[in-house]
Amino acid sequence: MKNKYSIFSLIKNAFSYHENWQRAWRDPEPKKEYDAIIIGGGGHGLATAFYLAKKHNMTNIAVVEKGWIGGGNTGRNTTIIRSNYLWDASAGLYDHALKIWEGLSQELNYNVMFSQRGVMNLAHNLQDVRDLKRRTHANRLNGIDAVWLNTEEVKKFCPIINTSPDIRYPVLGGTLQRRAGTARHDAVAWGYARGADAMGVDIIQNCEVKGIKRNEDSVEGIETTKGFIKTKKIGVVAAGHSSVIANMVDLKLPLESKPLQALVSEPVKPIIDTVVMSNAVHAYVSQSDKGELVIGAGTDAYVSYTQRGSHDVVEGTLKAILELYPIFSRMKMLRQWGGIVDICPDASPIISKTHIKGLYFNCGWGTGGFKATPGSGDLFAHTIANDEPHKLNANFNINRFVSGDLVDEHGAAAVAH
Amino acid sequence: MFLINCPYCGERDQSEFSAGGEAHILRPKQPTELSDDQWAEYLFMRKNIKGVQFERWNHTHGCRKWFNMVRDTSNDKIHAVYKMGEKPPVK
Amino acid sequence: MSKNLRITNSKFIDQTSRISFKFDGKTLYGFKGDTLASALLANDIHLVGRSFKYHRPRGIMACGPEEPNAIVQVGSDASITEPNTRATEIELYEGLEASSQNCWPSVNFDIGAVNNFFSPLIPAAFYYKTFMWPANFWKLYEYFIRKSAGLGKSPTEPDKDIYDHRYLHCDVLVVGGGISGIIAAKIAAKNNFNTLLIDDKNILGGTTLFQENECFKINNSYSNEWLKKEIETLKSLKNLTIKTRTSLAAYHSYNYLLARENLTDHLDINEKKDKIRQRLWKIRAKKVIISTGAMERPLIFNNNDRPGIILSSSIKRYIDYYGVKCGQRISLFTNNDSAYEAAISLNNSGVIVNSVVDIRDKTNSLIVKQAENLGISISCDGVCLTLISKTNKILEFYLSNETLHRSKFKKIIKGESINLELPLKKGQNISGHICQGHVDYVSKVKKIKLIDKSYLMEFSANTKQKKSLIEKASILINGVSLTISKITKNGFEVWIIPHTYKLTNLSKLKMNSLVNIEVDILSKYVKKYFNEK
């Protein structure tokens, strides 16, 4: 990287009023042809390009983004990162990602502010307790750090939770993954973009893919708002818009795109130092480094591409938050937004080849793919470069919906992340 | 927050309804005769259209009846509602 | 030493009912009808908080929901304290306690203000570029980052207040009860539409309430008198519901709107008890009319965020509505007519208006004439870049390297239209106008360097003199208004563009020549201000 970031580069650039920083990534016009094209400049798409270049020497590639990079779910999520999923396949996938997160700031020379402040999942009824305990055991068998906390231990770990037994959803205990936490969403997109760009990847923004050209059973290129671009390999990482792209080649995916909302409060001094999630009442909260409470709500039940959800969903979440954290009653919410999440019937993602040669899909991350960004990029790059999945994503092929080998993670994913 | 015109009760707030997904997906008459591909198609694959879509809704906190809706998923505009078994009013 | 900035002729402030409140632990007094902001201004308190990152001093800049700076913590009880509340929206009540945010140990002496000094090192998004080494130190760095982030403090005990929500259906919802909202609501209700009119203030009327100017007569009566009659009529209409202290908070699809009605926040502490504090209205309207008027947009110039710099429309509201003059001597700077309304109101209340600086050419507007007739000094054409030539339709400006560096002009392309507010950043002509002709001290020329046709000159200043210098602020050197580009070890630097160089005696300067220095009046005020506290 020509222009390395550090305290010294900051000091040096302070003398020129920070106006001589090298652009973090170029703004190139598309070439006529690439060895591979990634559709979608979210975290997953950019990470895919980064690892294609870094690990597989594919540098004549492009990321094509219809808006600005990171403007999709990557820039709209509540950034919870953890790997305590139930099944072996998922444990392998998410923990692979978590391990990359641990060294990502250094790998990218970009501080992604990965903050391992722990993630706690609360149990509010006996079924929750059974499920979460089972998951804790499963996690441990897979080498993932997980502990069960009883109500007192929950209270000790996060003192502001209301653990009184007579609330509507009493806290009966919870699980804790200490290595889990949050990261800074745009830093992830920008860090990968800068890294990929430095290795020669073209990042083309404001360029919407309108069609995919194919010859019999293989792809030949993409039609975009900036013209036709030739390529033999296309990786689609378009999150909520995956079905829209699939429809361009008459492919149907097992996906539904639904609005998922989040909101943040005005910034306050530190008050909650961990991430607490509660699937049963659809409420989770953390505090950003800026001081805002970051609150995630549930999905709406209908398909929509409008990036806005219904008020009653947010209201339900806030009611639950106030039940669990009555001290937040006077906090004011500052912003609220929605993202369109692509949900699979088994709440697990698809990282897969298709029956069309050269067409690959990475989708179905639904409400919880941010945590997997580095791992997903790494495995998808492997799949595209070798035309074969890595063993860690072999279970996440499209064919599982035909064979019946589903990876049901509704318990671990639910709507909370 | 939609304002939904239930074919049985009239205009009501969205919070009274539940969404039931894509409409007009017929349950195969003889599931045992389907290939795995056909079964997967029926069970899991969805059009997930960005644009005008046909879907089912239930007036859960009202008459509790199911009905169909034509809605544009790109802007949430509801074009029509019609009863179960009725032909869609628009193409 | 603070002054009383209250005048006595406001109809809206009940000067017989004195209210005591506390700000940063100090007991102060205001009147019924005041907001916390107007009461603080009346007590000559301008510095009320510190900014998020650089801890720059923050004052009151506006008078309503648009206030970006005067954000305070209300209440000290752990269960009812409320962070990040706009002082301009808090109605004063007996027993109100409020405090400054994001400062330690106090708002006047704030340790965090060193961040301002380090600001060149911590530009936007600096944290992405650093704190990466050594890798396992991030936890520690983050601890300090989190501690310094945030503004107010969250309550730490459960809220004891009661809240409520209700549904409301109407044919027409009118948001904003100013002149247009009032007429819209009247017409709707008279046409048999079930109408709801909401306004976030405690009284209908918007800015027309205190508009008593000749220039704004409606049907031959003064607009505030006309308004009074209209409001009477409104209140008698059967189809109409009026809700004041109610602010619209969200507009969802299919005309589903949320509004928050404040029911007890303005009541005295002991009157609030057992009453519903706020009510959320869930409104489904057939038609919605938004008539919320306009908010004044601040002009862009360096340090326009500092205490004491207030929107002119707010100055007018403070003087005409709250009976508070925002200062003893006021200069107004504008690109439109509205500042003249403020000037006239100030003048009528006996406040000295130093001058109105208008970036426009002369206008023929009535209100400007009115101000002129009152003897208010007006300087037009206050464009702040140096104009080199003015041929038909083409203005040629000279931009120095420094201007290019600092402004977006560097990226400007041929044919792009520019907003003439932009150049105000440099503030040159304005300082020219505030120039008083008193020489503060004499300096020596320490350096002269020619860089791309502009001259970079360094002048000496000792530590004491440097205290009143602010980077990017104006300074007068031999009567020529210039901008300090940098404060150096032994003085300060300015850029002199060729045009200025040619036309002034600055071209005669050599190493060690002596010059007369007059520092920016603004920085004098600021310094005085800090010394007083």
Ligand SMILES: Cc1cc2nc3c(=O)[nH]c(=O)nc-3n(C[C@H](O)[C@H](O)[C@H](O)COP(=O)(O)OP(=O)(O)OC[C@H]3O[C@@H](n4cnc5c(N)ncnc54)[C@H](O)[C@@H]3O)c2cc1C
């Ligand atoms: C409110 C909310 C909260 C969430 N919280 C969490 C959480 O706490 N933890 C967690 O792990 N996950 C969370 N998620 C999920 C997470 O955000 C996503 O799974 C993840 O960010 C997906 O990344 P992506 O790169 O695949 O998608 P995106 O970031 O959405 O990128 C897809 C990109 O494709 C582009 N695109 C689409 N169509 C085209 C086209 N035709 N041509 C060109 N470009 C196109 C889009 O513009 C977009 O930029 C949350 C999501 C939301 C909405």
Ligand SMILES: [Zn+2]
């Ligand atoms: Zn019904």
